[in-house]
Amino acid sequence: MAWKTLDDMSLDGKRVLVRVDINVPVEDGKVTDATRIERIVPTIKDIQAKGGRPILLAHFGRPKGQRVPEMSLRVTVPALEAALGQPVTFIDGQYGAAVAAMGPSDVLLLENLRFNPGEEKNDEGFAERLATLGDIYVNDAFSAAHRAHSSTEALARRLPACAGRLMQAELSALEAALAVPERPLVAVVGGAKVSTKLDLLGNLVEKVDHLVIGGGMANTFLAAQGIAIGKSLAEREMTDTATAILEKAKATGCAIHLPADIVVAREFKAGAASETLPADACPEDAMILDAGPETVASLKEVFASCRTLIWNGPLGAFEIPPFDAATNAAATAAAELTKAGKLISVAGGGDTVSALNQAGVVGDFSYISTAGGAFLEWMEGKTLPGVAALTEE
Numbered sequence: 001m002a003w004k005t006l007d008d009m010s011l012d013g014k015r016v017l018v019r020v021d022i023n024v025p026v027e028d029g030k031v032t033d034a035t036r037i038e039r040i041v042p043t044i045k046d047i048q049a050k051g052g053r054p055i056l057l058a059h060f061g062r063p064k065g066q067r068v069p070e071m072s073l074r075v076t077v078p079a080l081e082a083a084l085g086q087p088v089t090f091i092d093g094q095y096g097a098a099v100a101a102m103g104p105s106d107v108l109l110l111e112n113l114r115f116n117p118g119e120e121k122n123d124e125g126f127a128e129r130l131a132t133l134g135d136i137y138v139n140d141a142f143s144a145a146h147r148a149h150s151s152t153e154a155l156a157r158r159l160p161a162c163a164g165r166l167m168q169a170e171l172s173a174l175e176a177a178l179a180v181p182e183r184p185l186v187a188v189v190g191g192a193k194v195s196t197k198l199d200l201l202g203n204l205v206e207k208v209d210h211l212v213i214g215g216g217m218a219n220t221f222l223a224a225q226g227i228a229i230g231k232s233l234a235e236r237e238m239t240d241t242a243t244a245i246l247e248k249a250k251a252t253g254c255a256i257h258l259p260a261d262i263v264v265a266r267e268f269k270a271g272a273a274s275e276t277l278p279a280d281a282c283p284e285d286a287m288i289l290d291a292g293p294e295t296v297a298s299l300k301e302v303f304a305s306c307r308t309l310i311w312n313g314p315l316g317a318f319e320i321p322p323f324d325a326a327t328n329a330a331a332t333a334a335a336e337l338t339k340a341g342k343l344i345s346v347a348g349g350g351d352t353v354s355a356l357n358q359a360g361v362v363g364d365f366s367y368i369s370t371a372g373g374a375f376l377e378w379m380e381g382k383t384l385p386g387v388a389a390l391t392e393e
C-alpha cells in the first residue's frame with residue numbers, strides 16, 4: 001500500500017480539496033438516488049474532525065467543456081446538506097474569494113469541473129488554478145480514477161495528496177482480492193461478449209487459480225470447442241481468441257470452468273418455455289440463456305474450495321426470469337460462504353451490481369464496487385492514473 005490515507009495527513013486549519021463522485025441520478029430537479037452522496041460523508045466528517053475545511057470538486061454528466069445549465073452541480077446541494085446535516089455553500093465563480101472567506105466549519109462545493117475544457121484534457125494550467133484553492137488534496141472518487149483528468153491526476157501531483165475513506169476502502173478491498181489475495185483465488189466472468197472482456201480474461205488467466213466463464217461469452221468458448229450452440233448469442237469470429245485463452249490457461253495452470261449443462265429457450269422473453277440440457281445438446285433452433293443446475297453445483301464446490309472470489313458479469317440473461325437462476329444461486333452460495341467467514345468476495349461492474357441486488361446478496365459480499373469502468377480496468381491489471389498519482393512521492 002503505497003498511498004497515504006487521511007490518518008497520515010495533518011489537516012488542522014488546512015483547506016482540503018476533495019475530489020468526489022456525486023454524479024447522481026436526477027429527475028425533475030431532484031436527486032432520485034443519493035447513495036453516492038451518502039458514501040462520501042465519512043471522508044468529509046473525518047476531514048472536519050481533523051480541523052480541515054473541505055472544498056468539494058466533482059463532475060456531473062458530460063457537458064464537454066461547456067457551461068450547460070442542466071448539468072450544474074447546484075442540484076445536488078439539498079441532498080448533500082441532508083447527508084451532512086449542515087449547510088453547503090455552492091460556488092460557481094470567484095472561487096479564490098469564496099475560499100478565502102471560508103469559515104472553520106464551512107463546506108464548499110465548486111461548480112461542475114467539466115464545464116472547463118481543461119478538466120478532461122488533464123490540463124496542467126487548470127490543475128494549477130485548482131491547486132491555488134487548497135493546501136491538501138484528497139481523492140475519494142475511485143470511480144473516476146481510470147481517467148487522467150486535471151482533478152484526478154494533474155492536481156494530485158501538485159499538492160500533498162491522500163486517499164479519502166471511500167477510495168481507501170475500495171483500494172484495500174481490491175488489493176486484497178487480486179494483488180495479494182488469499183489463495184486459492186477464483187474469478188467469475190460473465191456477461192454478453194468476449195470482445196469487451198478480452199483484456200480482463202487475459203489478465204485473470206495469469207493471476208487466478210480458477211476462472212469461471214459464464215453468460216453469452218461462455219457460448220463463444222463452447223463454439224470454440226466445436227460444440228453446436230444453435231441460435232445462441234456468441235461471437236463466432238472470436239473462437240480463435242477463445243482457444244488462445246484456453247491454451248494460455250493450460251500454460252499458467254489456471255483451471256477454466258465452462259457450463260456443463262445449459263438452459264435453452266426458443267424465445268428471449270420472460271417465462272419463455274425452457275429446458276435444461278447437457279452443454280453439447282443445444283438444439284439448432286434454440287438459444288442458450290443460462291447455465292444449468294449441474295454447473296451451479298460444481299461452481300459451489302469450486303467456491304467452497306477457494307479463499308477469495310472476484311466477480312464481474314452475470315452467468316445468464318439475468319434480467320429475464322427464469323434465466324437468472326444460475327446467477328442467483330451462485331451469488332447466494334458465495335454470500336453464504338462469505339457470511340461463514342470462509343470466503344473473501346469482491347464484485348463490481350454495473351450489471352453485476354444489479355444482478356447481485358436482484359439476488360438479494362449485496363450486503364453479504366465482502367465488498368461491492370459500484371465503480372463500473374474503473375473496477376473493470378483494475379481487474380484488467382491496468383494502472384489507474386488517479387491511483388498512480390496518489391502513490392507518487
Ligand code: AMP
Pocket residue numbers: 190191192193196214215216217233288289290312313314315316317318319351352
Ligand atoms: P456485460 O455488460 O458484458 O456484463 O453483459 C451483461 C448482459 O449479458 C446482460 O444484459 C445479460 O442479460 C446478457 N447475457 C448474459 N448471458 C446471456 C446469454 N446466454 N444470452 C444472451 N444474453 C446474455
